[in-house]
Every structure is written in C-alpha cells, then in structure tokens.
Amino acid sequence: MSHADSPDRVRALSLTPVSRETEGRLDIIVALLEKWQRTINLVAPATLPQVWTRHVADSLQLLPLAGAARRWVDLGSGGGFPGLVVAAALAERGDADVTLVESDSRKAAFLREAARLADLPVTVLPARIEQVSGAIAAGVEVVSARALAPLPRLLELAVPFLAAGATGLFLKGQDVDNELTQASKSWRIDAEIKASLTDGGGHVLIVRAAERLGAASSGGREFSQGGHHDG
Template identity: 50%
Template sequence: MPPDKRSSDGPEVLRPILDVSRETVDRLTVLVELVRKWQPAENLVAPSTLPDIWRRHVADSAQLVPLFPSARRWLDLGSGGGFPGLVLGCLLADRPGAAVHLVESNGRKCAFLRRAAAATGSPVTVHQGRIKSILAGWDTPIDCLTARALAPLDRLLDLSEPILAAGAPAAFFKGADFVREIDEATQSWDLDLVEHKSRIDDRGVILEIRQALRRDAGERPA
C-alpha cells in the first residue's frame, strides 16, 4: 500500500502565501475533507493531485487574495470543484462585504458547491447554468473575475467580456503554455495585462487582465 502523502500536505503550505486565522484553517479543512468525500463520485479534481490537495488546489487558489487585497466581491467562472471560488469564500468569510459568486453548469457539481459553502459558512452564491447565459444579464457589482483550468485565454476573454467591459479586472490561472495563449488572444484582443508568477507552479502564472478590447473583424496587430 503506498504511503499516505497527506502527512506532508496540510495548511502549513499556506504560510509563505498569507497569514490565516485558526477559524479560516478550520473552514479550509472542512472544504478539503468534503472534496475527499465527494471525489470518488464526482471527480472534483484530477485524481493524481488529491494527495497534494493543500498545495495544488488550496494554496494555488489562495494566491489571489494577496494579489488583489482590496477585492471582496468575486466571480468564479466554471467553478467545478470549487477552486478557486470556495477557497476565496473561506478566506474572505470574516471580511465585511465579502461575496463570492460561482458559475457552474453541472448540476451535481453545483450540489457539491452549495453543500461546501454551507458547511464552511462561506459567503458563496452558486449560479447554475451556462456562463454566457448567466453573464448576459449580470448586474451584480464585482471587484474581480477569475477562472482556473477552464478554457484557453481567448475563450475566457469572450466568456467574460460583459464583466470586463463593466470595468472589473480578471485573474486567470495559466500553465506553462501561457505565452502561446497570449499570442493567440492578441490576434483578436487588445490587452492590458500583467503576468504574476505563480508561487505554486514554477512554470505557471496568474494573468491579470486590466482591460480587454475586442478588435474589429479583420484587424490584426502590427
């Protein structure tokens, strides 16, 4: 039987990223245990990452808080297993005005997200449906939009255009191939972006999109 890797993977991995209270650790621990419980039936995260869940998913998601310290109202697209949305909810639960909106089309995953939000006491609202449909009529103020492991950058910009056009920035998690994704996206978009090196994945970044303007048809960068 393989060794249990969880013994070296726990809330201590958060320390280099941000200080968290005992209450916050308790909320995150509840979340992690719920993911473990639901994983066999719902495949919430890649199975190979489950033994390293605190680093690969919790700490990775937690990077957003120090990058956007004033953001209280978040919108997480394609929330899936709740990373980063549920982690943000746990981290911001004690902050006045905090609200995290999760958009997910899969009904069973939405059931998990609602269960985890209730169990952790997080300020989370789950919106079930297709992203385009939900954002088409979105009128709730948002400080920052995010997505993790959802789609290529050009597709993310298309999906999130209503929120970006309203002035909210976006924070997209990207892996080693992020330069190619930027090159492809800038064929259709004028971007004001900042690359934040990931503190978890040596090859990854968090792309901060400050502004995204769609190019006219046929227009290409010089």
Template identity: 50%
Template sequence: MFHVKPETLADLPGDLGPRLDSFAEILTRWNSRINLVSPRDLPHLWDRHIADSMQLASLIPPGGVRLADLGSGGGFPGLIIAIATDADVTLIESDQRKAAFLREAARAAGARVTVLARRIEEVDIPPVQVVTARALAALPQLLDWSSRLLAPDGFCLFLKGRNVDDELTSAAADWHMAVSRLPSRTNADGTILKLGEITRARHSERATGS
C-alpha cells in the first residue's frame, strides 16, 4: 500500500514523516476525482514519486532560497521540497483543479508555498535561485521557461530519465550551461541534472529576436 515507505525514507527527522503522510493521504483522496498520478502508481506512491522528489531536497541551499517549480501537478517535486526544506517555494500549475489540490495539500502538510494557476510563460515573479521540474518537458523547452525566471547565480534541478543524453545534445545547440549529473537513487534509468551558468547561444538570440 502507499503507506509503506522505501528504505530511503525510513528514518525521517522531526515531524517530516507525519507531514509527508498527510500529503500522501490527501493525494490519495483527491486522485479519485482528478488525475494526479496514475491509479496503478498509487501502491508505489512513496518510492516512485515522494522518494524520487525528496532526492532534490538535499540539493537545495539552506536559508530560505526562492524556488520555482514548473508544472507542479501532483506536487512533484516542488511541494515535497517545500515540505522538506525552508525554501520559499512557488508552485506553477496551469490546471485550476490541480492548483486547488496543491493549496489544500500544502495546508494539510504545513508547507509554505505560493500556488500560481497560470501558464509558465505568463508567470511574472522576482528572480529565483532554483528552478525545478519533473516529467514535464524536454530539456530545451525547460531551459527556455527557466531562463526568464532564474537569478543570475541561480541553477536548475531537473529529474530526467533514460533519454537524458539526447536531451542534453539537443539543448546544446541553443544553450550554454554548466552541467552536473547525479545518478537517481530511486530509478536505475534516472538522472538528476543540475544546470547553472545558463545562457542562450548568440545564434539562437538572433533567431528569436532576443
């Protein structure tokens, strides 16, 4: 059942375990009304979604940094990061029903978040230090969205699958960036990408009129 936690989440500090339990319970209730995760994924909610998202929490600098999560959907990874860290998290989700879920789940889990029910390209917020996303879009599109939200010294954390090499090759045609890769602890085919010093290639700037 979804209450069974993987080993990586067996000994959570303080009240983090109960707060994540609250999140899991409310997601399960809402999932019968709106598609937050696949019904066949519910028995694997902790390892396939929560633990996967929790990997990013240890990579978030302390001190209440500003973070924007793109396409937050069922709360992965942005709401999980908000529950586990002191980051000031903005969840961007254009689907009004999913945005309502995110607000309710954040209240239940005691997470400090701002939920923006808008399309990513329409969002206007102060620059953030970190941008996150999971299972949302290919890397070139993620970089296009993220570049306008990031502070100059900011970085992106993206959870990627087996096509990560192809996505990096595609993105390199239009973007310069410093790339760090970390293996996923929850998915043998997964990779955590940490991308900094992101700038658009000059030929791409001319093509887009930037």
C-alpha cells in the first residue's frame, strides 16, 4: 500500500481537507520526517504509524481558527508540528511568513531541510525563545505551540507576541482546565477552549490576551478565565 492510500492519511485528510498542492507538500514533510526519525527523535516513536492523524491533522486544525492570518510564529517547533504543517497550508496564499523557533540544532536542521524540499515560506531560528521573542514579535498575527510547556510557563514565553496583538493557538491535552486554573493565579487570561478534531482527550486553547496580575491596566479590555466553547 502506498502512503497516499494509507488509512491514516485518508482519515487525516478527511478530518482536515487541504488542496492537492498542500497534500504534496505534506507528503514531502512526512517522508523526510520518517527518514530523519531513524536518527533523531522528532516525534514519539509510538505515534509514527499514525503520523497523519496524530501530527499532521492535529496541526491543520489550527488553520480555520486563525482566519486570514499570514504572519505566524511557532515556538519550540521540534519535529515541525504545527509549524511546518501550517506553512505547507499557507504556502499557496503567496504572502505567508512562518517563523519556527527551535533551540535544538539537529531539529532546526530538519526544519530547514523540510522547508527547502517542500518550498515553504519558513524562517528557522535556531535559538532559545527568550532570546528572540522581543525582536520578532511585531506584526505577528498568530503564535502557536504544541507540547512545549505547562500554560503558566507557556504564557511567559508567548506574552511578547500576545502583547503585540497576536492570538495564541496552543494544542493542549486533557489537563487544560487544570493548567488554566494554575495560570490564572498569576495571569489574567482571555481564552477559549475548543475540543480537538483528532484527539478525544485533546484541546485547542485560543488565547486572545494575557496579562500578568499586578501589571499595568489592560485599558478596559474584558478578560475571561478560559470558558469552554467546544464546537
């Protein structure tokens, strides 16, 4: 059976349909991932047989939540999820600009090679997030992350982008409510939780604003503490 006919790929693309051109770019990314995975742990080995649903479709589900956004920063991109996948989908728009921040030099090398082979609108920054966030935050429309850090720490990393007007799209697991509870002890958060399309226990956390408690006034913006809005 070819990859194109695999049940995992078919299911993933039925959950999150994309153009034929985007499918081609995603095929290149997945093939390279499987090749590099033999020497670098880019994804959990047990998830590789379901790479399309567990990783590709999981990433693609963020696109409808981002509206017309074209300037995107992905934090701790690792094996390229969601950053490479987002870039593959945005590539046909013509003016997309996706920055992947990854401090592991071997993973950064994979990201660069995947972006080159698939002809993606990607810049890879092989640096720690704290070192570059202030310099690249202006004009970013979406900041994303997947399996990077618990929410209190993730907000610390993402706040330069959120403060500059970006929306946060964070792929989270079943403990998202507990993470919001912990984060709300030190942050005022305007957030919404959506159920994952691909993972029964997963969620997408949409963060529209976050402000450290005790910081300067938000200027009248109304904050909500992460209510559910699945659907």
